[in-house]
Amino acid sequence: MQHDDVIWSVLNGQFCSYKQQKSKTQIFCSNEYNLTGLCDRRSCPLANSQYATVREEKGILYLYMKVVERSHYPKKQWEKIKLHENYIRALKQINEHLIYWPRFIRHKCKQRLTKLTQYIIRTRRLMLKKTAKQELVPIKKKAERRERRHEEKAFVAANIDRAIENELLERLKKGTYGDTYTFPVNAISMDEEDEEVESDEDEEEKEKEQESEEEIEYVEDFDESDAEDMEDMGDDMSDEEELIKSIPSSKKRSLEIEYEPAVEIPVRGAERAGIIYCYATRDSVADDWHVDKLEFKGSSQSQRFLFYDRALRRTSSSTEKLE
Amino acid sequence: MVRRKKDSDSNDNDKRPIHRKQSKKITNDDDEESSTRTPSGTLQVRNKMVRQLLYAKLKRSKSKSKLKERKARQQSDEPREEPKTIEKKRLRDETWVDENDQETLDDISNDELNNYFTRQADSTEPKLLLTSQEGFPTSFTNKFLKELARILPNTTYFQRRHHPIKRIIKKMNKLGYTDLLVVNEDHGKPCTLYISHLPEGPTMKFRLTNARLSKQLRSNRGKSCAKLTVRPEIILNNFNTRIGIRVGRLLAALFPHDPQYKGRHIITFHNQRDFVFFRHHMYLFKNEKKVALQELGPRFTLKLKSIQHGTFDALYGEYEWIHKPKHKMDTERTKFFL
Numbered sequence: 001m002q003h004d005d006v007i008w009s010v011l012n013g014q015f016c017s018y019k020q021q022k023s024k025t026q027i028f029c030s031n032e033y034n035l036t037g038l039c040d041r042r043s044c045p046l047a048n049s050q051y052a053t054v055r056e057e058k059g060i061l062y063l064y065m066k067v068v069e070r071s072h073y074p075k076k077q078w079e080k081i082k083l084h085e086n087y088i089r090a091l092k093q094i095n096e097h098l099i100y101w102p103r104f105i106r107h108k109c110k111q112r113l114t115k116l117t118q119y120i121i122r123t124r125r126l127m128l129k130k131t132a133k134q135e136l137v138p139i140k141k142k143a144e145r146r147e148r149r150h151e152e153k154a155f156v157a158a159n160i161d162r163a164i165e166n167e168l169l170e171r172l173k174k175g176t177y178g179d180t181y182t183f184p185v186n187a188i189s190m191d192e193e194d195e196e197v198e199s200d201e202d203e204e205e206k207e208k209e210q211e212s213e214e215e216i217e218y219v220e221d222f223d224e225s226d227a228e229d230m231e232d233m234g235d236d237m238s239d240e241e242e243l244i245k246s247i248p249s250s251k252k253r254s255l256e257i258e259y260e261p262a263v264e265i266p267v268r269g270a271e272r273a274g275i276i277y278c279y280a281t282r283d284s285v286a287d288d289w290h291v292d293k294l295e296f297k298g299s300s301q302s303q304r305f306l307f308y309d310r311a312l313r314r315t316s317s318s319t320e321k322l323e
Numbered sequence: 324m325v326r327r328k329k330d331s332d333s334n335d336n337d338k339r340p341i342h343r344k345q346s347k348k349i350t351n352d353d354d355e356e357s358s359t360r361t362p363s364g365t366l367q368v369r370n371k372m373v374r375q376l377l378y379a380k381l382k383r384s385k386s387k388s389k390l391k392e393r394k395a396r397q398q399s400d401e402p403r404e405e406p407k408t409i410e411k412k413r414l415r416d417e418t419w420v421d422e423n424d425q426e427t428l429d430d431i432s433n434d435e436l437n438n439y440f441t442r443q444a445d446s447t448e449p450k451l452l453l454t455s456q457e458g459f460p461t462s463f464t465n466k467f468l469k470e471l472a473r474i475l476p477n478t479t480y481f482q483r484r485h486h487p488i489k490r491i492i493k494k495m496n497k498l499g500y501t502d503l504l505v506v507n508e509d510h511g512k513p514c515t516l517y518i519s520h521l522p523e524g525p526t527m528k529f530r531l532t533n534a535r536l537s538k539q540l541r542s543n544r545g546k547s548c549a550k551l552t553v554r555p556e557i558i559l560n561n562f563n564t565r566i567g568i569r570v571g572r573l574l575a576a577l578f579p580h581d582p583q584y585k586g587r588h589i590i591t592f593h594n595q596r597d598f599v600f601f602r603h604h605m606y607l608f609k610n611e612k613k614v615a616l617q618e619l620g621p622r623f624t625l626k627l628k629s630i631q632h633g634t635f636d637a638l639y640g641e642y643e644w645i646h647k648p649k650h651k652m653d654t655e656r657t658k659f660f661l
Binding site: 133147148150154155157158161163164167168169172173178180181302 | 616
């Protein structure tokens with residue numbers, strides 16, 4: 001026989017494992033089937049043989065009912081009824097199922113339904129937010145430390161700058177850059193040391209000097225700063241031009257493949273020596289020469305630097321630009 | 324107060340100086356009784372002082388013999404052994420691609436990036452979109468993204484602002500973009516890079532570490548890198564296995580064809596032990612044997628985490644390869660995947 005009062009007097013007076021009295025004012029009941037959550041004569045699921053609750057499972061609400069007739073079947077004690085998704089229809093369902101039940105239980109069930117539906121709506125909204133989407137992955141310290149160390153070691157082993165340089169030099173050797181770079185890239189010269197290559201250049205320069213000497217004597221003394229000489233030179237340029245152009249192309253080094261210099265002027269300064277390449281044009285034989293481009297190449301450098309270009313000048317006088 | 328009983332006490336009558344050797348001798352006899360041999364054969368001496376002395380002696384003799392061997396080696400004319408590096412000890416990888424294997428090469432060249440490499444009309448010029456993760460990026464990541472947008476050609480930096488990636492991808496397909504790059508961050512620093520090749524290409528997730536802005540590089544002297552208007556040259560080093568080549572192709576497809584050599588800009592992806600180092604340099608040939616490099620632009624390191632078929636679909640995509648440390652992919656020091 002079910003003696004609810006006896007059970008209650010025992011649970012209330014002596015010991016109930018679900019009883020939580022953390023505060024002085026309120027006693028809670030941690031039984032999962034409890035309707036209100038409080039430890040009460042009317043709310044205790046153990047001390048009431050006719051009892052009902054509403055519970056939520058994975059977003060779906062169920063009505064649980066317990067009656068006296070099933071009190072000796074512990075396995076079948078709670079009848080589980082799935083409530084409708086629609087809140088109002090769910091309320092109606094509760095009214096139907098708990099039709100002749102005590103008002104307290106019916107009322108509290110409906111209250112609980114309301115609370116739980118609100119809770120479900122809130123959960124859904126939170127799930128859609130950014131913070132819920134972010135998956136929090138724990139950082140494994142040891143693994144991180146190991147990876148960082150591996151990276152450092154790999155960096156040291158890689159020797160990236162050296163690898164890049166080697167790759168670039170290989171590409172140069174293969175010829176992917178074509179004629180862009182004007183130093184000899186043939187098999188023989190690769191074996192020579194740098195000094196030898198330079199000495200070759202010196203020899204060529206001397207050759208050119210000698211050739212120009214035959215025609216014009218004052219070329220050697222020409223300095224960068226003497227701008228006026230450039231204009232004087234104009235008259236004599238035609239001779240030089242013809243001379244240099246008459247040099248068979250085989251004598252011209254691979255240095256000169258791209259451009260054919262009109263005039264080469266060897267110069268010497270405080271720090272280094274070099275050659276100024278001067279390109280000039282004139283409209284007719286009677287006209288003056290107009291300097292188009294001036295390039296400088298140091299004796300130890302491989303590339304020329306354009307330092308005057310007629311197309312970019314602002315003023316009409318070209319001599320101003322030379323300084 | 325306990326006075327330790329020394330051996331000298333018993334030998335007092337002899338009036339001889341006690342040498343170490345002698346005392347050891349005495350204890351040695353005791354040793355055989357007080358010490359035992361373990362099943363594996365090591366000598367177990369109970370007395371700590373004696374044990375320490377024995378061990379020190381053993382060590383000294385070992386180092387002596389080593390030194391002897393070393394000297395003999397140095398003086399002899401034997402060729403030196405090659406130093407052992409991890410790269411040399413690398414475990415034999417079945418997916419290592421042989422250059423002469425035409426079948427594998429054909430297989431490789433028929434992947435999603437085929438259009439780019441065979442220079443089909445639509446896909447030659449890559450058009451990249453660069454974004455951050457959902458929300459707003461922090462200052463460092465922001466700067467990093469803007470620098471990347473300046474370095475990678477034909478890139479637009481697009482502000483993410485809660486747009487879901489799938490929607491972005493749809494729009495990109497309409498507008499003719501070829502690649503999507505997403506940079507995620509953690510604790511203020513960029514930590515992950517997703518590269519998704521658009522028409523239907525693979526999506527690769529990399530772990531981004533050691534990101535440095537161009538300002539922070541010493542060679543730049545505090546100036547940031549200007550926008551790259553020239554088509555740079557690309558170097559892809561050490562991409563050897565099937566996975567490696569796949570990664571290499573994806574990275575190469577981010578850049579336009581036909582580099583302009585006059586610009587002398589070079590972008591490198593160097594793979595060493597599964598870490599891909601990104602560098603951006605400007606080079607100058609001093610002569611045919613020397614090159615001078617100046618590092619511009621940002622630098623960072625990538626490590627491949629996963630390859631997924633198709634465009635970005637983290638949950639339902641088909642994964643080709645995932646790095647799973649839990650399943651013991653990391654146990655061998657000499658095993659690499661790229």
